[in-house]
Amino acid sequence: MSERNEDGGRAKNEQAGLPPGIDTSRPSVSRVYDYFLAGKDNFAVDREVAEMALRIAPDARDAARANRAFLRRVVRHLAADEGIRQFVDLGSGLPTQGNVHQIAQRIDPSARVVYVDNDPIVLTHGRALLATNGTTTVIQADACDPEAVLADPTLREFIDFSQPIGLLMFSILHHINDADDPGGIARTLRDALPSGSFLAMSNFCNPGEENPEASKQALAAEKLFNEHMGTGRWRTREELTGFYGDFEMLEPGLVPLAEWRPEPGDEWETSLTYYTFVGGVARKP
Template sequence: MSSEAGPEPRTSRDPQERIDTTRPHTARVWNYWLGGRDNYEADRTVGDHIRRLHPGIGEYARADRRFLGHAVSHLTGELGVRQFLDIGTGLPTADNTHEVAQRIAPESRVVYVDNDPIVLVHAQALLTSTRQGRTDYLDCDLRETDAILEQAAATLDFSRPVALILLGVVIFVEDDEESYGIVRRLMDALPSGSHLVLSHTVTSPEMPDVDRAVAYWNRNGTPKLTQRTPERIARYFDGLELLSPGVVSCSRWLPGALLEAEDVAMFGGVGRKR
């Protein structure tokens, strides 16, 4: 899960006033599973219950994070990408996109996007950068594609390749066609040589405990999420050149190879725009 949700009324300029600590929230529960401290009793209670329903949920979260590291390292080190648009950022933790990219190429530029007030409060942790590079943060919803692209252009050069990162975020768009359309609009705005890095919660007959955990979350947490089959997840990469090993469990994704690991309920892939 990530922190990106659908549009919400923004009645206050102060993000702290938009935070409800009495209701479990996906960004904080995710942070709890990753061993972070930016969570509350309501988040831990629901997080523990979900872990009883789906004991592998902690590895699910860690596998998604490793997938990000593998993908960003490969794009930066092997493919020469120097620009990243990371939408649905979530709460800062170890090895954020700019940290991974700038370790390899200090001149890398990263724009983070999230509409979650919880993430906004912590956004300063995402704004550190090497002297040669740059990071920025936009308070936008995933569906606000025009606003994202317009504002990101202040930091990113859209005449050069950009890696669009959507980890655990399109799960919050229930309608399939709407979610595919959002990804297409964003990729259409990027030049040849750009990449899509996407991960998504799966539903599978082999993982019934995941379905039970998601159903429990949707009754008790916010925002609600949608699962998709691996085949439906692969559709996000239509028209792109899918990098090996394809759309697979995030625990097994490695550029050009499959890691030996147990499948988790988060699948991901990387595709290149021709």
């Protein structure tokens, strides 16, 4: 069989049984991320982009794992130490180990979680995972339209906007181009949160003159992502800090993911990618 026929047969196998609306001819952010996390819900086009990214940043898989570890630490802190009992995970991606509801509901089984993503495959897998969980749901919506997200009837059914909320935006704003006004999106979402809520984000960062080699890697990765996915921005620390508005940043501030309240046993090599993926958590006064 020719290589072309082999590729065609593989593509047909991958598409078999897929729900409508899933385009396997174009890479998806959530599926590329799934590949980095050794998941199985990705396609050839996603793996191709991921492998190109690995040639620029060989530790990209470690970065994806660091992001999940950061999420776990943040959710545990918000649920156990800050008393947050409802979470909105915007741009949640495909279900994997250590999902938000699993972490929060170990602390309080009544904690409510709404996952939000624009990829239909996330909706399909999320609903299957949550079929028996009455306090957690998943909705399909686009972060570029925050008003529609906030007005979604299912979200409003699960989340009480008169009580503090943990809004999670991990690896989402760096996939929103400047023309789509990520600052305005963040502001609309911040404004909707009641006092005592928390905003947690992780984003790609270009450290500029602070680390010229890491900055060079960031520019190369940005070029790759935009050429193949049409999205991807490594922003400055000043730009990223602006996304939090006047919220009060928790210690240790906006830092490389592994430096945000590490736990015993956490390990991370301080490679170039270490300095180009940062996160922080802030509280609404």
